[in-house]
Amino acid sequence: MNQTATNLSNPVNPPEFWRRLSCWLAFISLLFYGTIYLLDSETYPWAETVIYAMIILAALLAAVLAARVWRLFQPDDPPRRVWSWFTLGLWFWAVAEVIWYILHQLYEELPDVNLVDIFWVGAYLSFALAVYEQYRQIHPQAVRRIRLAGLLLGVLTLLAVQFLNLRLRQSLQTQGWTLIGSYLAVLYPVSDLVIGLAAFNLVRMYGAGLWGRAWWGLIAFAVSDGITSWYYLGGNALLSEQADLYLSLFTDLLYYGAYLIFVLACVSRDQLMRHGQPGLSSRLRQEFLSARFPQSGAGAVGDRLTPPERPSGNSS
Amino acid sequence: MLPLFKHALDSRLSGSPAYLQHLQSLFQADQQTGLIEIDVSSDRQIVLLYTQGQLAGAFRLFSAGGLALEPFELTRGWEKPEANIRLVNTPLTAVRLVRQAIEWLPQQDQRTLPGTELASYLHQLRQERRSGLLRLIGPEADGFLLLVDGQANLGESLFSTERGFENLPPFLRTALLGASLGVAAAVSPAMLEIHLHPLASGNLPYTLLQLRQAFSRWMEALLQGYRQQVGSAMLASLNQEINGLLELKNWHLTLREARFSDEHYFHQAGEMAFAYRWLLRLINECMSKILGVQQVERLFQDSFKTLTSDFQQALREQELNPLPRRSFERL
Numbered sequence: 001m002n003q004t005a006t007n008l009s010n011p012v013n014p015p016e017f018w019r020r021l022s023c024w025l026a027f028i029s030l031l032f033y034g035t036i037y038l039l040d041s042e043t044y045p046w047a048e049t050v051i052y053a054m055i056i057l058a059a060l061l062a063a064v065l066a067a068r069v070w071r072l073f074q075p076d077d078p079p080r081r082v083w084s085w086f087t088l089g090l091w092f093w094a095v096a097e098v099i100w101y102i103l104h105q106l107y108e109e110l111p112d113v114n115l116v117d118i119f120w121v122g123a124y125l126s127f128a129l130a131v132y133e134q135y136r137q138i139h140p141q142a143v144r145r146i147r148l149a150g151l152l153l154g155v156l157t158l159l160a161v162q163f164l165n166l167r168l169r170q171s172l173q174t175q176g177w178t179l180i181g182s183y184l185a186v187l188y189p190v191s192d193l194v195i196g197l198a199a200f201n202l203v204r205m206y207g208a209g210l211w212g213r214a215w216w217g218l219i220a221f222a223v224s225d226g227i228t229s230w231y232y233l234g235g236n237a238l239l240s241e242q243a244d245l246y247l248s249l250f251t252d253l254l255y256y257g258a259y260l261i262f263v264l265a266c267v268s269r270d271q272l273m274r275h276g277q278p279g280l281s282s283r284l285r286q287e288f289l290s291a292r293f294p295q296s297g298a299g300a301v302g303d304r305l306t307p308p309e310r311p312s313g314n315s316s
Numbered sequence: 317m318l319p320l321f322k323h324a325l326d327s328r329l330s331g332s333p334a335y336l337q338h339l340q341s342l343f344q345a346d347q348q349t350g351l352i353e354i355d356v357s358s359d360r361q362i363v364l365l366y367t368q369g370q371l372a373g374a375f376r377l378f379s380a381g382g383l384a385l386e387p388f389e390l391t392r393g394w395e396k397p398e399a400n401i402r403l404v405n406t407p408l409t410a411v412r413l414v415r416q417a418i419e420w421l422p423q424q425d426q427r428t429l430p431g432t433e434l435a436s437y438l439h440q441l442r443q444e445r446r447s448g449l450l451r452l453i454g455p456e457a458d459g460f461l462l463l464v465d466g467q468a469n470l471g472e473s474l475f476s477t478e479r480g481f482e483n484l485p486p487f488l489r490t491a492l493l494g495a496s497l498g499v500a501a502a503v504s505p506a507m508l509e510i511h512l513h514p515l516a517s518g519n520l521p522y523t524l525l526q527l528r529q530a531f532s533r534w535m536e537a538l539l540q541g542y543r544q545q546v547g548s549a550m551l552a553s554l555n556q557e558i559n560g561l562l563e564l565k566n567w568h569l570t571l572r573e574a575r576f577s578d579e580h581y582f583h584q585a586g587e588m589a590f591a592y593r594w595l596l597r598l599i600n601e602c603m604s605k606i607l608g609v610q611q612v613e614r615l616f617q618d619s620f621k622t623l624t625s626d627f628q629q630a631l632r633e634q635e636l637n638p639l640p641r642r643s644f645e646r647l
Contacts, residue, residue, distance in 0.1 A: 206608040
């Protein structure tokens with residue numbers, strides 16, 4: 001009752017305030033990232049460190065917030081399973097970002113397969129399972145079909161990786177890629193595509209619903225990672241210097257932006273779960289409160305009741 | 317005639333028709349819910365049912381049946397200038413049950429048996445898959461229990477006891493347990509009077525009961541589907557939002573976890589359907605903000621499909637089927 005009254009009189013409630021504030025902070029941070037990114041690294045040697053630091057911070061923040069949301073679910077809540085995998089995926093990414101930065105500081109050249117890949121692969125598996133669990137919960141009556149579709153998609157992904165690897169192995173090996181490295185180089189974009197498309201379908205299903213926002217982050221990552229993989233496979237050779245700059249700026253902004261989307265989605269979900277869902281519009285409330293029963297003969301008692309049959313031999 | 321809910325706290329008075337009218341106006345002014353019983357003669361009784369001050373039914377009861385009365389008929393046929401009058405405050409459900417019992421008169425089965433045999437009698441009704449309203453009058457409690465296909469529906473049962481009104485007094489809980497296991501239950505051997513009013517399909521209380529049950533099942537499936545996707549905390553938040561509004565409206569409809577309970581007294585099916593349609597619209601709006609329109613539409617449809625064809629038909633007749641979001645706005 002009190003909450004209802006508050007919602008009617010106070011259109012900007014605390015959860016909404018935090019959601020808006022976090023949106024603004026994310027936007028400012030994205031602008032800052034873009035600005036630093038465009039600085040010349042020779043004139044401003046600290047710029048690269050700031051960029052890495054921002055990415056690591058965003059990744060860690062997303063993972064911490066996701067874990068915070070995870071704790072809000074009851075142990076027997078079905079969505080907790082989705083969020084468990086989702087959180088694990090974000091932690092894999094956060095750890096991968098940190099390790100990658102450390103390795104990058106320690107070594108001039110990194111082998112094409114290194115410690116970070118364990119975490120990247122772990123993250124892909126976790127996100128794939130999160131998406132799979134989400135579909136299972138949307139269609140609880142079609143669990144077998146979803147399982148079958150998941151298995152089929154997994155097999156198709158592996159076949160696509162094998163097929164592409166066979167096609168590209170020659171050129172990758174001449175560029176110095178190891179066998180496992182060449183597999184991973186193909187696995188990442190294919191996984192991005194599969195998980196990204198599945199996430200896109202989830203986003204489409206949730207439409208404007210607040211629950212679907214977390215999946216936007218996976219789409220942003222899929223696009224950004226897809227372009228990056230294309231770069232790794234030698235795509236930048238096809239671009240002019242200026243196009244390369246713009247595309248890499250876009251890709252990196254999207255990469256950083258994806259973490260920010262996760263952060264925002266986690267803030268939004270955290271606020272939703274702590275403070276409840278946004279109230280109904282005041283127009284609908286007023287309409288509801290002023291609604292009256294239809295006047296079809298209601299009023300007289302005799303009109304309202306269906307008289308039972310008069311018992312035989314007992315008339316008054 | 318046996319008084320209804322005889323274990324409930326009551327006021328026993330005697331007075332003239334004018335005094336009755338005065339009592340009625342008091343019931344109305346205080347927005348009381350309950351019943352007024354008047355013994356107009358040795359074998360005839362008038363029962364007036366009130367819900368929040370509104371006259372919800374007036375009946376003349378005979379030993380073998382009942383008859384709906386118009387308000388102006390209340391003061392006719394009094395044997396003496398003054399009659400015994402009994403006032404009882406009850407929950408809304410009690411009024412609904414009394415009306416069902418009266419409209420389902422005459423009872424098909426009336427018997428007196430010791431409490432020790434109650435479990436086997438209930439077991440027999442279970443095996444015969446009998447449906448109806450069972451009126452039980454005993455030394456500890458008296459009231460009504462709804463049976464659907466032999467199964468007790470506790471949401472539609474109410475008993476007056478010395479402790480107040482209860483859905484399931486201890487002796488009945490024991491007897492029902494015995495009935496479900498098919499064994500004798502340790503119930504006090506005191507004699508019980510039992511009346512079984514079979515469900516008479518087609519009349520208003522039956523229509524309302526069916527609609528209520530169908531809608532409850534639908535809501536249960538819908539809310540479970542929602543919880544499946546968003547978890548208990550979000551479901552609790554939706555319930556809080558909707559219950560707050562329903563309370564403001566003074567409709568006694570409640571969402572509790574993944575359950576819907578309707579304790580409101582609706583005078584006609586149209587009123588009930590109107591309230592239920594509003595509830596659907598509010599739930600639809602709340603869920604859409606979280607899951608999006610398309611998901612919610614699917615949830616509504618999937619949960620509706622879980623209902624039996626009878627229930628689907630009952631709901632469809634009152635335009636309570638899953639509709640695209642826009643259609644709710646035509647309310």
